[in-house]
Amino acid sequence: MPRKKLTLITGTEQTRLTLTKQLQEYLSDMVTIKSYAIDEGIPNRVTEGLVVLSSYLVQEELMNLELLGDGCDIVVAQRTISYDCIDEIVLLPKGREVLFVNDAQASAHEGIYILQKLGVDYLKFTPYFPGMDEVKTDIDIAITPGEIDKVPSFIKKIVDIGPRIMDFTTITKILYQLNLLDYKAEDLSDKYLEKIINMAKRLAQFTNEIAHLNEHLSLVLDGLNDGLLVYDLQGSISVLNENLKRMLKIANSNPTGKNTKEVIYNKALLRFLMDKSIEGDKIFSLDGLEILIRKLYLSNSNHIIATFKSIKETMETNDRIKQELMKKGHYAKYTFEDIIGGSNKIIKVKQIAQKLSTTDLTILIEGESGTGKELFASAIHHASKRKKGPFLAVNFSSLPDELIESELFGYEEGAFTGAKKGGKAGIFEEADGGTIFLDEIGDISMKVQARLLRVLQEKEVMRIGGHHIKSVDVRIIAATNRDLSQMVKEKSFREDLYYRLKMGYMKLPPLRERKEDLQLLIDYFIKIESGESIVIQEDALGKLFKYDWYGNVRELENILSYMLAVRENNHLTIEDIPDKGFFITTSNHGKELEKEPPPVLKEDMVYLLKKIYELNQKKLLVGREKLAEVSKITSYPMTPAQIRGRLDELERLDFIKKKRGKHGTIVTQKGEKYLMALFGDELAL
Numbered sequence: 001m002p003r004k005k006l007t008l009i010t011g012t013e014q015t016r017l018t019l020t021k022q023l024q025e026y027l028s029d030m031v032t033i034k035s036y037a038i039d040e041g042i043p044n045r046v047t048e049g050l051v052v053l054s055s056y057l058v059q060e061e062l063m064n065l066e067l068l069g070d071g072c073d074i075v076v077a078q079r080t081i082s083y084d085c086i087d088e089i090v091l092l093p094k095g096r097e098v099l100f101v102n103d104a105q106a107s108a109h110e111g112i113y114i115l116q117k118l119g120v121d122y123l124k125f126t127p128y129f130p131g132m133d134e135v136k137t138d139i140d141i142a143i144t145p146g147e148i149d150k151v152p153s154f155i156k157k158i159v160d161i162g163p164r165i166m167d168f169t170t171i172t173k174i175l176y177q178l179n180l181l182d183y184k185a186e187d188l189s190d191k192y193l194e195k196i197i198n199m200a201k202r203l204a205q206f207t208n209e210i211a212h213l214n215e216h217l218s219l220v221l222d223g224l225n226d227g228l229l230v231y232d233l234q235g236s237i238s239v240l241n242e243n244l245k246r247m248l249k250i251a252n253s254n255p256t257g258k259n260t261k262e263v264i265y266n267k268a269l270l271r272f273l274m275d276k277s278i279e280g281d282k283i284f285s286l287d288g289l290e291i292l293i294r295k296l297y298l299s300n301s302n303h304i305i306a307t308f309k310s311i312k313e314t315m316e317t318n319d320r321i322k323q324e325l326m327k328k329g330h331y332a333k334y335t336f337e338d339i340i341g342g343s344n345k346i347i348k349v350k351q352i353a354q355k356l357s358t359t360d361l362t363i364l365i366e367g368e369s370g371t372g373k374e375l376f377a378s379a380i381h382h383a384s385k386r387k388k389g390p391f392l393a394v395n396f397s398s399l400p401d402e403l404i405e406s407e408l409f410g411y412e413e414g415a416f417t418g419a420k421k422g423g424k425a426g427i428f429e430e431a432d433g434g435t436i437f438l439d440e441i442g443d444i445s446m447k448v449q450a451r452l453l454r455v456l457q458e459k460e461v462m463r464i465g466g467h468h469i470k471s472v473d474v475r476i477i478a479a480t481n482r483d484l485s486q487m488v489k490e491k492s493f494r495e496d497l498y499y500r501l502k503m504g505y506m507k508l509p510p511l512r513e514r515k516e517d518l519q520l521l522i523d524y525f526i527k528i529e530s531g532e533s534i535v536i537q538e539d540a541l542g543k544l545f546k547y548d549w550y551g552n553v554r555e556l557e558n559i560l561s562y563m564l565a566v567r568e569n570n571h572l573t574i575e576d577i578p579d580k581g582f583f584i585t586t587s588n589h590g591k592e593l594e595k596e597p598p599p600v601l602k603e604d605m606v607y608l609l610k611k612i613y614e615l616n617q618k619k620l621l622v623g624r625e626k627l628a629e630v631s632k633i634t635s636y637p638m639t640p641a642q643i644r645g646r647l648d649e650l651e652r653l654d655f656i657k658k659k660r661g662k663h664g665t666i667v668t669q670k671g672e673k674y675l676m677a678l679f680g681d682e683l684a685l
């Protein structure tokens with residue numbers, strides 16, 4: 001059979017390519033296809049043979065140009081949307097407004113008509129074509145058959161369904177004209193069927209995925225603590241979760257698709273939900289429960305989301321959270337990335353810390369107040385193999401001994417008056433598997449030092465008043481702003497404990513020794529407190545460089561917070577720097593104290609101090625009468641009046657504190673240290 005001929009003529013190149021491809025699919029083995037597009041120019045007048053035109057507009061234009069001879073058999077194509085592209089349209093939400101963009105008014109309307117005929121009647125179409133008078137600019141999705149360059153710029157999402165293809169009837173007509181219908185009929189219907197089956201398969205897969213997603217979503221929604229309602233402006237419900245069903249007392253029925261009126265009978269609540277102009281939160285009483293309802297209008301889908309929160313439960317949760325937060329730092333907040341600084345000194349300690357974080361050694365961190373000891377401890381924990389375990393911080397300064405002990409080791413029920421029913425686990429038990437940060441370790445008494453040493457040696461704890469020993473697996477990071485080695489020399493810190501703690505050691509440099517980090521730190525704090533738009537002026541920066549920063553990074557952070565609060569505009573100026581009085585002017589006072597030479601006390605004063613200490617240890621009341629009585633049988637007999645004078649002197653030296661109430665006079669930490677220096681371990685026993 002000689003090869004038959006067909007000429008395809010379209011308006012644009014893009015349509016020519018699409019339709020040629022489609023014709024080749026059916027005819028390439030038997031027909032020679034020539035194709036032209038008016039846009040590209042048509043070289044010769046077509047005078048005979050089968051001519052397929054992509055549209056009536058093309059026919060009209062060819063007639064006008066007198067490019068079609070009378071001897072031609074003409075088929076003007078009916079065009080339809082390609083099934084390959086329909087998936088994306090199917091996924092658009094019901095009721096969504098979309099722009100249908102085509103090259104001319106007629107083709108835009110035609111495209112919409114075809115889509116609606118194919119069943120896409122759930123979208124709100126607006127036709128769009130170049131040169132239109134009025135354009136709706138609040139629509140953000142456009143569908144176009146390959147005319148992407150004609151889509152207006154306010155559109156956010158374009159669904160390109162590609163140029164329209166010839167429909168089934170047109171292909172049949174062409175085959176008929178070519179006398180190939182009998183020969184190709186079966187092939188044609190097979191190919192069409194295959195396309196439709198493929199589309200059906202894809203849609204089925206989507207439906208499955210959607211069903212699966214829906215199932216997952218409803219599990220998530222039902223797991224929420226709050227009630228959740230999603231509905232459209234007419235009140236039709238698309239989501240009502242289990243918790244809300246409980247609040248509204250809707251038993252087993254499925255409320256999806258129902259109207260809000262059918263499930264909510266409280267008139268005021270209904271009015272609140274349905275009135276688009278009422279915004280914000282409101283409290284309603286539902287079945288005796290106070291419920292806070294928050295409404296949010298989603299303008300892009302014309303839906304409203306309302307959350308329902310039980311006020312009582314919210315308050316209870318808030319209280320619980322507050323309680324949790326009061327137990328300082330149950331998790332490590334900081335990582336090495338949060339440690340700012342590019343100076344050699346900080347880089348060096350960071351490297352040591354990083355190395356130590358790969359070990360499980362106990363670490364002692366020394367550094368003045370505010371140098372970042374806790375920050376480092378937290379970063380080490382975060383980078384260690386214990387990172388999933390708890391990170392608990394205890395600050396020993398200002399805590400009385402009894403409290404330290406019960407916090408660290410816990411207690412059994414009835415261990416002391418006021419002990420909680422059922423007892424309480426201590427921090428060592430709670431931190432099992434994690435890290436404990438012991439801050440201001442230089443402040444603990446000899447007694448606590450002894451207990452701590454035992455836990456470190458044995459890796460076991462026993463609650464106060466308890467009999468069971470429990471093994472614990474914790475890593476200790478201790479910190480101090482004092483010179484512990486000096487304290488060891490003076491015998492106010494146990495040497496054995498010191499070496500136990502100091503298996504890993506780091507000393508954090510004070511800020512005044514690494515002033516090159518100031519700029520980085522300042523930028524960092526400005527950024528985290530106020531964003532990047534704020535800058536510090538040169539002269540202000542210069543002034544800050546001159547300070548000694550005895551309060552280190554914490555002081556810098558505080559000064560910057562002050563400056564950010566008082567600034568006039570986006571600049572931090574020299575005027576924003578607070579008065580001198582705001583700055584810390586001496587090095588950390590702990591060390592200052594250490595340097596002070598201890599006073600020389602007369603023997604009777606030492607005797608008195610030691611006696612008070614012993615009575616304190618036995619928890620006996622210490623008063624002038626009692627002291628006078630016990631002094632009678634010693635080499636230092638004193639009357640109550642003499643004792644009063646000496647007690648005044650001891651108090652002036654800050655060695656004792658006279659208190660009213662059941663304890664009477666007590667020895668202060670400074671007094672204890674003084675005695676330690678004289679009597680050493682003999683005192684602790």
Ligand SMILES: Nc1ncnc2c1ncn2[C@@H]1O[C@H](COP(=O)(O)OP(=O)(O)OP(=O)(O)O)[C@@H](O)[C@H]1O
Pocket residue numbers: 338339340341367368369370371372373374375376439479481553554557
């Ligand atoms: N290098 C740093 N980079 C960023 N922030 C830092 C740095 N050093 C310290 N800080 C910040 O300074 C403040 C004080 O740090 P931190 O509490 O760790 O100091 P500290 O040495 O434990 O102080 P103290 O001895 O008084 O307990 C924190 O807000 C911390 O985040």
